[in-house]
Amino acid sequence: MSKKKFKNKFIYNNRELSWLSFNSRILEEANDCSHPIMECAKFLGISASNLDEFFMVRVSGLIKRIVKNFHKKDIYGMKAKKIFKKLRKKMHKFYKKQYKCYNGFLIPKLKKAGIKFLSMNEIDDSQRIFLKDYFKNIIYPVLTPLAIDSGRPFPFLVGKNLNIAVELADERNHILFGIVSIPSVLKRYIKLPGDGNFYVLLEELIESEIQNIFEIYEVRSVRIFRITRNSDLEINEDTENLLQEVKRTIKKRKRGDVVRLEISDYGDKKIKKFLIKNLKIKLYDVYEAFGPIDLSFLSKFYRESWNNSLKFAKQDSVSVFKNLPDGKIFDIIRKKDVLVCHPFESFDAVIEFVKQAAIDPNVIAIKQTLYRVSGNSPIIDYLIQAVENGKQVTTFVELKARFDEENNIIWAQKLEKSGCHVIHGIPGYKIHCKAIMIIRKESNNIRRYVHLGTGNYNDITAKYYTDIGLFTSNKKISEDTANLFNFLTGYSENKDYKKLIVSPHGTRKSILELIDNEIKNANKNIKARIIFKINALIDKEIIDKLYEASCSGVKIELIVRGICGLIPGIKNLSKNIKVRSIVGRLLEHSRIFYFENAENNKIYVGSADMMKRNLDKRVEALFPIEDPDIKSRIINMLNIMLEDNTNAREMNNKGEFKRIIPGKNAKLINSQAEFFDLARKYYK
Numbered sequence: 257m258s259k260k261k262f263k264n265k266f267i268y269n270n271r272e273l274s275w276l277s278f279n280s281r282i283l284e285e286a287n288d289c290s291h292p293i294m295e296c297a298k299f300l301g302i303s304a305s306n307l308d309e310f311f312m313v314r315v316s317g318l319i320k321r322i323v324k325n326f327h328k329k330d331i332y333g334m335k336a337k338k339i340f341k342k343l344r345k346k347m348h349k350f351y352k353k354q355y356k357c358y359n360g361f362l363i364p365k366l367k368k369a370g371i372k373f374l375s376m377n378e379i380d381d382s383q384r385i386f387l388k389d390y391f392k393n394i395i396y397p398v399l400t401p402l403a404i405d406s407g408r409p410f411p412f413l414v415g416k417n418l419n420i421a422v423e424l425a426d427e428r429n430h431i432l433f434g435i436v437s438i439p440s441v442l443k444r445y446i447k448l449p450g451d452g453n454f455y456v457l458l459e460e461l462i463e464s465e466i467q468n469i470f471e472i473y474e475v476r477s478v479r480i481f482r483i484t485r486n487s488d489l490e491i492n493e494d495t496e497n498l499l500q501e502v503k504r505t506i507k508k509r510k511r512g513d514v515v516r517l518e519i520s521d522y523g524d525k526k527i528k529k530f531l532i533k534n535l536k537i538k539l540y541d542v543y544e545a546f547g548p549i550d551l552s553f554l555s556k557f558y559r560e561s562w563n564n565s566l567k568f569a570k571q572d573s574v575s576v577f578k579n580l581p582d583g584k585i586f587d588i589i590r591k592k593d594v595l596v597c598h599p600f601e602s603f604d605a606v607i608e609f610v611k612q613a614a615i616d617p618n619v620i621a622i623k624q625t626l627y628r629v630s631g632n633s634p635i636i637d638y639l640i641q642a643v644e645n646g647k648q649v650t651t652f653v654e655l656k657a658r659f660d661e662e663n664n665i666i667w668a669q670k671l672e673k674s675g676c677h678v679i680h681g682i683p684g685y686k687i688h689c690k691a692i693m694i695i696r697k698e699s700n701n702i703r704r705y706v707h708l709g710t711g712n713y714n715d716i717t718a719k720y721y722t723d724i725g726l727f728t729s730n731k732k733i734s735e736d737t738a739n740l741f742n743f744l745t746g747y748s749e750n751k752d753y754k755k756l757i758v759s760p761h762g763t764r765k766s767i768l769e770l771i772d773n774e775i776k777n778a779n780k781n782i783k784a785r786i787i788f789k790i791n792a793l794i795d796k797e798i799i800d801k802l803y804e805a806s807c808s809g810v811k812i813e814l815i816v817r818g819i820c821g822l823i824p825g826i827k828n829l830s831k832n833i834k835v836r837s838i839v840g841r842l843l844e845h846s847r848i849f850y851f852e853n854a855e856n857n858k859i860y861v862g863s864a865d866m867m868k869r870n871l872d873k874r875v876e877a878l879f880p881i882e883d884p885d886i887k888s889r890i891i892n893m894l895n896i897m898l899e900d901n902t903n904a905r906e907m908n909n910k911g912e913f914k915r916i917i918p919g920k921n922a923k924l925i926n927s928q929a930e931f932f933d934l935a936r937k938y939y940k
Contacts, residue, residue: 266823266832266910266911267803267821267823267826267841268331268332268796268799268822268823269332269819269820269821269823269830269911270330270331270332270334270339271287271308271314271794271819271821272314272318272339273331273339273342273343273344273346274311274794274818274819274820274821274911275314275333275818275819276310276343276346276347276350277816277911277912277913278370278430278817278837278839279303279306279307279310279320279818281837281839281913282299282302282303282306282839283299283300283303283350283353283357284839284915285299285353286299286300286357286361286362287357287361291370291568292565292566292568293362293365293366293368293557293566294561294563294567295560295566295567295568295841296361296362296365297362297366297554297557297558297840298554298555298558299353300358300551301551301552301553301554301555301556301557301558302552302555303354303551303805304550304551304552304554304556305355306534307347307350307351307354307500307553307741308416308484308552309659310489310561310851311484311515311516311734312415312485312486312487312488313342313344313473313487313488313658314482314488314647315321315340315347315515315516316486316487316512316513316515317488317625317801318336318339318340318343319340319465319513319515320486320488321336323334324800328805331791331796331799331821332445333567340795344540347521347543348540348543348610351543351545352546355547356646356891357428357695358547358551358791359547360550362554362736363610364601369563369566370454370456370482370915371455372453372454372549372911373445373455373456373457373757374448374454374455374456375456375465376456376460376461376463379448380452380455381598382449383449383450383454383456383536383882386448386449387446387448387456387461390446390461390463391461391465394442395442395458395461395462396465396469397441398439398441398442399436399438399462399469400436400437401434401436401469401470402434402435402436402437403424403432403433403434403470403473404432404433404434404435404833405432406550408767409550410534411435412511413437413483414433414510414743415439415483415484415485415487415510415512415514415818416442416482416483416484416485416550417437417438417440417483418437418438418440418458418459418480418481418482418550418608419435419436419438419480419481419483420435420436420438420459420462420463420466420478420479420480420481421433421434421435421479421480421481421519421527421528421530421531421816422434422436422466422470422475422476422477422478422523422527423454423475423477423478423523423527424470424473424475424476424478424863425473425474426473427568428473430612431476431526432473433527433530433537434470434473434481436462436466438459438462438467440463442458443458444457444553445457445458446461446898447556448459453563453676457548459480459548459549459719460524463478463480465477466679467809474526474775475525475686476521477523477524477526478527479522479523479524480519480520480522480549481517481518481519481520482517482518482549482550483514483517483518483535484515484518484580485509485510485511485513485514485515485517485657486509486512486513486514486515487509487512487658487773488512489505489508489512489633489723490505491505491511491656491794494853496683497668497843498655499655499668499680500667502655502656502661502665503665505661506661506662511870512924513536514535514536514537514541514583514658515537515541516537516541516543517532517537517542517543518543518545518549518550519531519533519542519543519544519549520544520545520549521544521545521546528542529890531807535730535874538618540701542845553786554702554752565780568841570770571599571929571932572755572932573598573599573600573601573602573603573604573719573932573935573937574600574601574935574936574939575601575602575604575605575939576596576602576939577595577604577605577608577609578604578609578834580612582612582615582616583612583616583618585608585609585611585703586616586694586696586729589705589727589728590703590705590729592883593674593726593727593728593730593882593883593886594726594727594728595724595725595726595881595883595886595889595890596724596725596726596727597722597723597724597728597846597893597931597935598718598719598721598722598724598725599718599720599722599842600723600724600931600932600934600935601935601939603718603719604716605725605727606692606707606709606713606718606725607634607635607695607715609692609705610624610635610638610639610692611638612725613638613642613647613694613696613705614638614639614641614642614645614647615641615645616696616700618696618697619647619686619694619695619696619697620647620648620695620696620697620702621643621648621649621650621694621695621712622639622642622647622648622649622650622692622693622694623649623650623651623652623691623692623693623695623741624639624649624651624652624691624692624693624713625651625652625687625689625690625691625692625713625744625767626651626652626653626654626664626667626713627654627657627660627687627690627713628660628664628666628712628713628714628717629663629667629712629713629714630661630714630715630716630717631663632827633667633713633714633715634715635713635715635755635819636667636670636671636846639671639674639676640670640671640674640676640678641676643674644674644675646658647734648677649675649677649743650676650677650678650679650741651668651671651676651677651678652679652681652741652744653667653671653677653678653679653681653685653726654681654682654686654687654688654809655668655681656681656686657686657692657752663692664712666679678834679745681891682744682746682875684873685760685873685874685875686838686869686873686874686875687744687875687878688829688860688864688870688873688874688875688876689708689759689862689874689875689876690708690709690710690711690712690713690759690863690865690877691706691707691708691709691737691741692706692707692713692741692876693705693706693734693738693741694706694735696740698781703729703734704724704729704735704737704738705727705728705733705734705735706728706729706730706733706737707726707727707728707729708726708733708737708756708861708862708877708879709723709725709726709756709810709863710723710724710725710727710824710845710846710847710861710862710863711723711725711845711846712718720842720843721842721843721845722842722843722844722845722846722850722928722931723845723846724846724861724863724890726743726879726881726886730882731818732754732755733755733756733879733880735754736753736754736755736756736758737756738876739751739753740753740756740758740877741922743758743875744875755879755880756877756878756879756880757860757862757874757877757878757879758875758876758877758878759864759870759871759872759876759877759878760871760872760873760874760875763864763870763876763878764795764797764798764871764872766878767798767849767871768797768798768801770849770851770858771786771802771804771805771810771851773851773853774786774799774805774810774851774852774853775804775808775810777852777853778805778808778809778810778849779809780806781853782917783852783854783855784805784808784809784810784811784933785810785811785812785813785850785852785895786802786805786810786811786813786850786851786852787810787812787813787814787848787849787850787898788806788812788813788814788816788847788848788849788850789814789815789816789844789847789848789849789894789897790814790815790817790847790848790849790865790866791816791817791819791844791845791847792816792817792819792820792865792866792867793814793816793819793820793821793822793823793865793866793867793870794816794819794820794821794866794867794868795866795867796821798819798866798871799866802814802822802830802833803822803829803830803833805832806829806830806831806832806833807829807832809826810832810912811832812832812834813834813836813872813898813900814833814834814835814836815834815836815844815894816835816836816837816838817836817837817838817843817844817845818841819867820835820837820907822835822907822909823907823909823910823911824908825907825909826909830909831937834906835906835907835917836898836900836904836905836906836907837904837905837907837913838900838904838927838928839903839905840902840903840926840927840928841928842928846861846877847862847863847864847865848860848861848890848893849860849861849878850890850891850894857891858880859877859880859881859890859891859927860866860878860879860886861879861881861883861890862876862878862879863876863877864876864877864878864879865876879937889934889938892934893927893931894932895925896925896927896930896931899925899927900916900925901916901917901918901924901925901926902906902918902924902925902926902929903928904916904927905927916919
């Protein structure tokens with residue numbers, strides 16, 4: 257396929273701009289009048305938290321490339337400096353949209369529901385007395401006011417932490433500045449006593465008491481602010497002790513350069529200039545907030561809300577392995593593969609799998625990868641119990657999982673202390689595959705039981721991430737999984753697998769070959785079709801191969817939650833490609849790859865997205881779906897997602913996502929709600 261004719265045409269999406277488009281879709285959900293109001297608050301909080309991480313990683317990475325004068329263009333055809341300039345404008349615009357949502361939509365709707373965030377000017381006398389007492393006894397003891405002058409330098413400030421900057425005057429009318437850092441241990445919102453649901457934000461209470469904090473100075477002006485630091489730091493893997501190197505890098509991250517300053521829109525400009533100078537940033541790095549800084553607090557406010565009538569109706573997960581006697585789970589898996597789709601089917605199935613292995617006297621060994629786990633993981637507890645019961649346990653804890661490094665270090669050390677054999681990672685790669693292997697002695701034979709999945713072994717996120725897992729004792733898949741674990745321990749080379757598709761050496765090659773097979777069939781006038789359900793598509797080689805398939809007549813349907821570098825609907829290039837994104841109450845996280853294969857369809861499910869890092873820099877595993885019943889179920893799920901007209905948007909040939917508007921008499925289809933109903937029918 258030649259793309260020379262498209263040289264001056266927009267045929268790729270830039271990664272950063274595409275991500276911002278994804279976060280805009282989340283913000284759209286926050287503005288959706290059809291959602292219960294607390295759900296809108298949650299979506300706004302998620303959009304703010306996402307933006308924080310975007311600055312910490314992607315924006316920081318762009319700035320680093322600019323500083324290093326990195327000239328290589330991205331697939332969009334732009335250098336880092338040009339991308340950053342274009343991105344800045346969109347980020348400032350997006351930031352303002354967040355506050356438009358907060359002030360113009362969320363706060364009025366919350367007020368209508370009886371929930372009010374009051375300013376200090378709106379409280380009555382009894383509430384004022386309560387807050388004075390709260391400040392004196394709870395807040396004031398943990399505050400450290402810092403005056404800044406020639407003898408007291410500008411302090412080190414923690415990223416993502418709220419601060420108050422104060423313009424002060426001494427008795428000789430000399431101007432100086434002060435800063436109060438607000439400890440993150442303090443609750444962000446304070447519920448006022450009484451029958452109503454009235455709240456005051458922590459920073460507003462502290463601001464109202466600021467003169468009492470800086471007693472010997474006159475307070476001239478006050479501005480609340482928050483900084484975001486560069487967290488895109490590389491770990492030196494050429495080290496004898498990876499754990500110590502990760503610890504060192506975490507400390508370094510906390511002192512990364514400032515890449516954003518958020519500051520309240522009111523107050524004297526001198527404070528703003530003072531902060532810009534001392535933080536060593538540019539004016540374009542400043543984001544003025546027209547409301548509370550750090551709207552991510554709304555996510556916690558949602559979680560702690562007791563009024564479920566202001567949330568989506570609860571959907572109960574189905575228990576797949578419920579009340580099974582010891583060892584029975586292995587009997588079930590030995591007879592037939594078992595598919596679990598979370599959270600429609602409870603993650604308890606995975607926990608029960610590890611639990612049964614820990615206590616079953618016939619189980620002799622357990623091997624498991626751990627990328628992100630919860631802070632109080634039952635799976636970790638059962639792995640430790642397995643060691644105590646005399647079983648050999650090997651865990652692969654990925655210490656380089658970004659923003660989970662500290663949590664994973666804690667778990668790795670706890671597992672090691674219990675007697676588990678812990679692998680901390682592989683130099684040059686992240687272990688991102690999701691796999692458990694149980695080795696069991698049965699009638700003088702050894703049988704392997706395997707769980708392979710798309711999601712992390714995290715019992716908390718499994719409640720709102722959509723993921724797929726397969727329990728199997730299939731001999732070839734089990735052998736492949738054993739070879740995968742041997743590769744991770746360093747006892748064997750990365751082999752040719754019979755059933756699994758494994759990165760870093762096999763996924764790119766296999767996906768390209770599977771697409772080529774559809775191209776070959778289309779050229780023979782055999783029905784050819786591809787469906788990808790993924791989180792991200794940004795790898796240029798994969799995109800170009802999909803363009804080639806489209807030009808050959810292959811029908812391609814892509815369900816991409818987030819970043820998508822491909823543009824559909826371009827004449828003579830991608831007219832046979834459709835792209836949609838599903839953003840709903842659950843986070844779409846599963847990856848499914850469907851190939852028509854001349855009506856003998858092939859389906860793979862796994863942990864890899866179509867990004868260079870997943871294809872070349874991580875250990876990933878895609879596993880085949882071969883059981884006819886499970887195949888049928890996954891195809892049905894894909895078809896429902898392709899018919900979703902409630903949570904879905906479609907991308908046009910300009911790279912813009914537009915919400916699907918169902919016809920007047922069209923049946924409303926919400927794929928996530930449908931899957932809860934299907935799970936109840938499937939496991940009734």
